[in-house]
Amino acid sequence: MNDIRQLALTCRDAARAVARLPTDAKNAMLRDMADQLLADAPAILEANAADMDAAREKGIGEAMLDRLRLDDARLAGVADALREVAALPDPVGMVTRRDTRPNGIAVERVRTPLGVVAMIYEARPNVTADAAALCLKAGNGVILRGGSEALRSNMAIAASLGKALERAGVPAAAVTIVEDLRRETMVALLQLTDIVDLAIPRGGEGLIRFVAEHARVPVIKHYKGVCHLYVDASADLDLALGLLVDGKVSRPSACNALETLLVHSDVAAQFLPRAAQALRAHGVELRGDEATRGLVADVVPATEADYDAEYLDLVIAVRVVGSLDEAIAHIRRHGSDHTEVIAARDPAAATAFVDALRSAVVMVNASSRFSDGGELGLGAEIGISTTRLHAYGPMGLEALTVERFVVRGEGQTRNLHR
Known part of the structure; x- marks a missing residue:
């Protein structure tokens, strides 16, 4: 596996050139990348069309095809994300804490680049540009190992970005695409502890577990997104209906889409028939408990496995609960620490919901679809962490840096002249 090691070494050398760039130069480079895309x-859309044709021939499902698909509008969105990252404050060199000790030494906590980030992802060609933009703005190099379904698209995007890198005087290897997609090559990459500083897998639960089990480098993990909407007894039911439809229907293949609806028994008779009608108008299948089926006809009986499922499709599990505490208990049992939503007019209920759950994102009267780095003000998103390392939740620029100590003195010594 010397080839992957050499690729990683070349990326590390290029990352050092990125780390030296001043903020203005990085921002100009990112804007040039957007224009170049x-x-x-x-060429990019032609490559993507070839990937889509090959994926259909393999019988890949609609959820994965949706993630793979690029068109003019989506590509324009990718370019916009690059510009948004360019407009964000640069975290590199940011002093997050400053203190002067009794002996006179000045102690600072300063953000510095991680170094080399390995991105392991599936059929998401937009990740190629998003990851490149965020890693470069934070002073890092990035090694991109996408899925076979998107290889042509990823290579076309990386080639485009490479033109802007070279115009900025940065080696194109700062954004390195791994073309050898054998699993043993990926494992070798994940064990380069002397070169790779962080691995971020994005994709299905199987991929993420594989990466976590085989990596020797630190890994950001996010296994799945089992996101809930709880409609409280105090909820504005029109508002709740809007959150439900947007959260389930607007992009069901996204990890921030709703997978389970919990409804307080006091409002279930009013809300569930309306909810079923609205969801079915969009082709959503409902799988519910006995109480739900007593209020809505033709609901598929739900099993416990349904409440653990990340459908990534037009399917939703439904349960009627007798209290806020029962809703919280359900989420604790079946949730994935991704995103939870409460619809409630009662501030005490909303506060209790927020305080009781440790999920990375908790929404009050807002759609789960806002659980996204761009929507939360981070620019493009590098990934989502549901494990509590240095980052938790959607990850942006700051999560691609670490804080180190910079100490300034005037000759102070620790042990002499005490």
């Missing part, structure tokens, strides 16, 4: 749109 749009200039290369015909």
